[in-house]
Amino acid sequence: MTDYAADVKTYDADASDETIMKIVKHLGIALRSRDASLVSCSDPAELNRVKEKWCGKKLGVTGDAADAAVMAVCAAMKADRTKARVTFYYLVAKELGKLDAL
Numbered sequence: 330m331t332d333y334a335a336d337v338k339t340y341d342a343d344a345s346d347e348t349i350m351k352i353v354k355h356l357g358i359a360l361r362s363r364d365a366s367l368v369s370c371s372d373p374a375e376l377n378r379v380k381e382k383w384c385g386k387k388l389g390v391t392g393d394a395a396d397a398a399v400m401a402v403c404a405a406m407k408a409d410r411t412k413a414r415v416t417f418y419y420l421v422a423k424e425l426g427k428l429d430a431l
Contacts, residue, residue: 370403
């Protein structure tokens with residue numbers, strides 16, 4: 330958990346450990362696989378999954394708003410070659426103003 334929190338806090342120093350833990354619980358077993366624990370901004374299928382499953386199903390946001398949030402996070406994390414899924418999801422939720430909904 331501390332690794333996830335440390336990574337998220339490199340992008341948002343005020344990130345809540347409780348909110349980060351909710352994302353970790355949501356992702357569950359997927360975090361055990363290195364490949365599944367990362368997000369690839371260069372893979373359109375991956376980004377569509379994030380938009381559909383995270384933005385749409387979990388956060389209730391679809392369409393242009395979801396697209397814009399995912400692209401904004403890709404831009405923010407551009408320098409990070411290994412984009413941790415927990416951090417990516419946290420930043421998407423923050424971008425959409427949905428951290429309180431977690």
